[in-house]
Amino acid sequence: MQLSAASTAANVRQRLGAAACLLLAGSLPAAAQAPAPPAWQLEATGLLYGEQARARVVEPMGRVTRLYANGRALSLGLAVDAVTGASPTGALPSSQVQTTTGASGRTTTTTTSSSILPTHTFEDLRTAVDLGWVEPLGTMLSVTTSAHYSREQDYASLGGGLKSSVELPGRRITLTLGGGYNRDRVFPSGGTPMGLAPDSDPRTPGDNPKEVTTGLVGLSHVVSRRWLLGVTASESREQGYLTDPYKVVSLVDPATQLPVAQVTEKRPATRTRDDVLGSSVYHLDHDILYVNYRYYWDDWGVRSHTLDLKLRHVLGVASWVQPHVRVYGQAPAWFFVYGLTHGPPLPEFASADERLGPLRTTTFGGTYGFHVPGSRGEFTLRAELLYQWLVGHPPQPDEAASGGGGGDDNLRRAIAAGDNGTDDGRHLGTRIGTLLIGYAVPF
């Protein structure tokens, strides 16, 4: 024992001396040329998004952030989305030629076979700019102010937000409160359709306003050195023109069960949306596990659950991989229909937009991040594949209004699936691929 204690003691001084030597021998830049701490951060990403036989989006984005010594930060973001492709109109497949109005000013005629969902083609360019300002007030409180504007051919959005975070004493709990207001304008090319009226009906020229007010409250808690938990709840209220001017609903002949005509869709003019998001970041020995769960509900009857899992695995020198799985399930809006029965009076609201339907999505993907030796910047490459499909039985519109029965609607759905008699909702599905290349560098 004596000997071992003595040798350990001698070892301490020896090892300390060697470590100090190593530290102080390290070459340094001359003081005058010592690099200033990075005060600017540049992030650039390029996003490619493609739906199977539908929309393709190319989105270059850039963001410059100026960091100040006192924690203040100013950021400016610019994005351009070039969208081309096709989007389902909402109409059921038919052997007849269907005419629809294309989004963003292009009228196109799409001939569809009985097994392919009608789509309209479109091209659009969206430009967006946003400005953010973080102002620390003392050491525990910070206030973030943001503003954004975006413009595309038939839509403009202007909004701002205010968010404040307070670290509670002990710094293990952070409380966030925020709110925002958006004033948007929708001005469909060719005018605004009446809604639930034939496509050929006269359209109203001009703008349709849409207002969105959002509030959020969040709490994050450092549970232990390995575990960070957060909960955020938000509510947003939308008011104004919430209908998609380019979507239609098919009218189905009750006798033949074939679509014979179509009307433009119509949605209510108000929508209250709520969601609760729970997030957990758990640090394993070398990996980090991210688990997020979100429950969403709105007064249109849409209810959804989202489970999102990511695992960040450090590979070594300065690279990492992060596999990602996301599962999403949604109950449809009360006015969602696959189609309406031709003849009887139409209901007050109806939409065949799949985004309001009994939608399921599953996403698989991964991100790879790496530093190029000798450079301070980090590259990220992300690839994701999303499967999207509709399931189950849509809620029936009022019997009197639609004149349709459950059986009829199932049949219409089967038509939509392009596979009479087979109740396999996946046929209404699509695959969406995303590829993102990003680069971030402090300078």
Place this chain on the structure above:
Amino acid sequence: MASPCEVLVDTDDDAEAFAAVASAREEASRIERKFSRYRTDNIVHAINHAEGRPVAVDEETAGLLDYAATCHEISEGRFDITSGVLRRAWTFDGREHAPDVGVIAAALALVGWSRATWRERTLTLPAGMEVDLGGIGKEYAVDRAATRVAEVTDAACLVNFGGDLRASGPRRGGRPWLVGVEDPAAPGAGPERRLELARGALATSGDARRFLFVNGRRLGHILDPRTGWPVAGAPRSVTVMACSCIEAGTLATLAILRGPLAASFLEEQGVQHWLID
């Protein structure tokens, strides 16, 4: 550095003396800017706010982290740059306190260098954990500033940042520098003892101004990251002489961390040291 800093240059040439002081000051501010945990624009802030993400660091930071890792290892976990969060649990204002065991346990949950992944110049800390290089930063700055001063003058000089100091060589005529050691019981009352230093470094660790009482027992501000409590039974002041200031400072801190065994620890190391109980 939040403490008085001085540079003594043994010369009659004013310009030379000013140049020496300027270069020391420049180096001290550079290190302070880069490693202070009170700033938001430096590498320490980036590490402490990475929320579990890996942070790649530059060569100098890597050197300090390597040094801290060695200290953690040879002290068997007593020296830990992640232990700064423990300060939340204690207020060293010289008064009697009843420590909150819950707060200590909560802070302790965020301490432990062994929880960090430090390899290939990339540091990954679990979210909520922090590093604080304050325990070695001042001594490191003294060594660096002394090197800078030696680049601009051949005159003998002594760099003293808050009591941690390094001398480049004997004064003119071969005389050593005379350094007074303050008595922690009577701060500001004049030196308790005088030491002679020709070349090398002196560093002092102790609780001269920062301590508290628990049940009437005086506890200094040096915390044991293994328990979350201040080290009990340590000398009030430990001064160590070594080749570099960072070595001297670390040995003094390691000694205090041994509590009542501080003296025997320093005896075993065979370093020149002075204790005040």
